[in-house]
Amino acid sequence: NEFLRGHINDSYTIDVRNTCSFFLQRINQHVFRDPEGLIENLILVNQAMNTHFGKERNSYPRIIRNRNKKYFYLDKDGNYWRMMDFVPESRSYNICESTAIAREGAAAFGRFQFIMNKEDPANYIPTIPDFHHLGKRLDQLKQAIDKDAFSRAGIASKEIAFARERMYYATELDNLLQDGSIPIRVTHNDTKLNNVLFNKEGKDFICVVDLDTVMPGTVLYDYGDMVRTFTSPVEEDEPDPAKVIFRTEIFDALTEGYLSELKGSLNEAEKEQLLFGGKMMLLMIGVRFLTDFLEGDHYFKTSRENHNIERCRNQFVLLKQIEEQEDDLQEIIRKYA
Incomplete structure (x- = not known):
């Protein structure tokens, strides 16, 4: 079947x-x-x-x-x-419906990370090289803007400006990795909520799935992708950006669930930079949607005109909302770290 x-x-x-x-x-x-x-x-x-x-x-x-x-x-x-x-007898969720689901789903990824922390990253191949390489994603965006092969740069002018203002994220990430403060670990690298299987009642996690992207990475990627995919009450291709809302209570619950499984496992730099992971992943996925839009929608499947630019806008809306309450969100992380 x-x-x-x-x-x-x-x-x-x-x-x-x-x-x-x-x-x-x-x-x-x-x-x-x-x-x-x-x-x-x-x-x-x-x-x-x-x-x-x-x-x-x-x-x-x-x-x-x-x-x-x-x-x-x-x-x-x-x-x-x-x-x-x-x-x-399992089920999954595309949208995070409650704080309980957020806490349990993030705990599943936290448990997975706790186990993988014992693994040597040198033993794992990168199944998709440069999958989360923000610098290369931004370079691809610059090339797409310069070519503007489908004359779409005008439609996306606000999103292009938004991305350009945050290109320094790539330098920040490179510095964290190069000075060794953020260690390379074996990570999942695709921590969407629908990659957690729950029991048939939908309450307790069974396991995480979709393990093809398990490879060397950082906890910033995994925590960041949970922030990106758990916190909005609508799908990432919602056509109305006004419905995209960063839910602080979901952020609190996923942070509690993830870190409850990793007590004593992360260093101080990792804990301090978790929120940057969320911002970085939102920027990177938004940039990928934006690049694909400028290049004629050849990578991500689309079902309507402007589908990819709508997806991009939703990522950037969430990122902007995080930036507006960054101090409060850092306090939530410190509460559980």
Whole structure:
């Protein structure tokens, strides 16, 4: 049965004795250029979960070996396939509906990070090189502005100005990474709420999924992407930016949940720069939408005219709202750190 959630890999569920038992995927090699390296990362994550949970780890989906004792199948057309356990009686959320969901969802990512902190980043390949490289994303934006191949720079003039005013974020991030104050860890790198599976009642987390982007990164990326995706009450492609509201109570709850699982695990610089992570991720994803808009909407799927510029505006609206209450938000982080 085709499984339509997700936009990258082709996914299918496999029923055994009328029960959904396995999750089969064809890896998208346009996005993941080293499928065997990606599989090696997943094996390491599975081993880390086994070590941490032991016999109690049955909620984390295993990657399954085939009859040739490999964790992937290479078909005659050069496609890579892999199969994992399907997690039954689970659900996920696209919108964070309450502080309880925010706290529990962020705790799931915090628990995952706590386990991954024991892993050596040198053992993991970058499955998408430069995935969160803000400097390169801004360079791509500059090139798109200069070319203006689709004559859209005028429509996006306010958003271009907004991004240009914050290009110094890239230098700040580079400085934090180069001086070693923010360590490289094994991180999830795609911490949207819908990448957490909850139990069928929707209250307790089971596990985090979508592990293809697990690779070397920083907690700023993961915390920042939670801030970006949990705090608004509407989808990121909401056409009315007035409905995009930064919900402080959700921010408080996700911060509590995430840091409750990481007590004693983060250094002082990481805790102090968590909010910068949120700002940086909002800027970066907004810049990616803006760049795609200027280049003719070739990367992100669109369903209407100006879809990508609307997505960009929503990211920048959230970022602006964070900037307007930065001191108060830092106090919330310090309360739980």
